[in-house]
Amino acid sequence: MKFRKIQEGKINFYVPKGRIYDAPVFFNPEAELTRDISISAIQVFQKQFKNKITICDALAGTGIRGLRYAKEITGIKKVILNDKNPKAVKLIKKNIRENKLSRKCISSKEDANILLRKNVFVVIDLDPFGSPNIFMDSAARSIYHKGFLCVTATDQSALAGTYPESCLRKYGIKSIKTEFYNELGVRILISFIILNLARYDRAFIPLLSFSTKHYYRVFGRVEHAGKIANLLKDFGYVNYCPKCLERKIGNIEKIDSKKHVFENCGLIYLGKILNKKFCKKVLADIRKRDFRLKKDEEKLLKMLIEEAEMPAFYYDLHSLAKKLKTNIPKTEVLIKKLKKRGFKASRTHFCSTAVKTDAGYKKFCKLT
Known part of the structure; x- marks a missing residue:
């Protein structure tokens, strides 16, 4: 495997030469923005947690995400950089040595589900190529009861309504085609996370959620089981008429007095997907840093803060x-x-x- 050396944030690291999707170890340079925002979001959580944290980068690839967490976030105890691909693990070890992070970073060659079921982590980051669905049950078991969960989904075509049956198979909710498809996709992902964690008496409270380029990204705090009932009260249906674009949320409707014939999606989470106070703190942290994409990230966070108190769907x-x-x-x-x-x-x-x-x-x- 031939390498080239690049820099992102405060990390110099090696990635495979050649086309991204043909490489033996996956690295996505376009995800720099979400890695930057993740650093600031986890830093805000760590300050609220008031203790050193352990982070599991369960699907680490080249290790860039976990390495940046170890280097750029204060209050880190350990970062586990895991991948079941032996070539990836070899590259992770090389990149750990390159950045002199062996005291903070531990490489791991394990199936992500097995690793998660054997350990408890304060922060878990699931950043798969595709859907996170096959890892969510293990993450729900593994996450600390006052932890922080970060989840990416890149299967937008399923979540956003292009392939409703695929969404039903992966997430247990059948999506529909709408003009507000990106928000619908994010809300289906959040619904899936909430319901999976609820099975293990953990409440997932969404704090920061966004859609950009080819992926959805969700961050949330884990709280005690007493908060689950309130989350479930915010579940309902989206009733949508594709002919006139009328939408109603809440109870399921098939047809109304105006003869609108509705397509239905649900049950899904219709509550807040952004916490204004948390988003403001993430923006403040970004402003202190010298991220290459800082202007884009500030613009995104400002818009998230603006829409944080708005009702569901645009x-x-x-x-x-x-x-x-x-x-x-x-x-x-x-x-x-x-x-x-x-x-x-x-x-x-x-x-x-x-x-x-x-x-x-x-x-x-x-x-x-």
């Missing part, structure tokens, strides 16, 4: 304009109009041409 103005056969005002003009009428309104990171509001479908359409 309105894509392009889709509505097409359906209503009308010219819709510019986004900022529409947001001001909504706020003037006493409604909450904001942009959303999920879609550059969309608005989030509590106005309701009919009132929103009238205002456009």
Whole structure:
């Protein structure tokens, strides 16, 4: 295996030469942004935890994620960099030595599920190529009862409604095609995490969730079983009419008084997927660092903070304009109009041409 040496953050490391998807050990350079945000999110959690933490990078690949955690986060006790691919483990060891992190980093060659079932970790990071579904039960068993869980999903086509049966098979929820597909995908992923942890008397509280490029990323704090009941109260159905784009959330509906025939998705989590206070602290931490993509990360976090208090699901103005056969005002003009009428309104990171509001479908359409 031939290598090339690159730098990301404060780490110099080796990656295989050649095309990304043909390489014997996977490394995704486009995930730098999510690695940066993960560093700041875990740092904020560590300060709240007030003790040194152990982190499990369960699917480490080249080891870049875990190495950066060890180097760039304070309050780290140990970072376990695990991969079942022997070539990956060999490369991880090489990169640990290169960065002189042998005191903090431990390489591991184990099936991720077996590793997780044998140990308890304060922080678990699941960053698979594809779906995290096959690792979630083991993560639920392994995570410390006051821990922090970070999960990536790259199978957007299943979660976002392109392949509903695939979503049902992997996540136990059948997705539907909508114009708010990215948020629906993130919420299905969060629902899956909540329900898996609830089986082991752990409450997963979403703190930071976003969609960018080809993946969904979710961060949440684990709390005691007493919080599960409140989480489950926020589960309901999304009822969606693909003909007129009407949507209703809550109880399941097949048809309403206006003869809207709804497609249904659920039960899914309809509560908050962003904690405004936590997001502000992550933004403050990012601002202290010299990340290469700092401007993009600040922009994303500002938008997440703006939409944190908004209700579930956004309105894509392009889709509505097409359906209503009308010219819709510019986004900022529409947001001001909504706020003037006493409604909450904001942009959303999920879609550059969309608005989030509590106005309701009919009132929103009238205002456009």
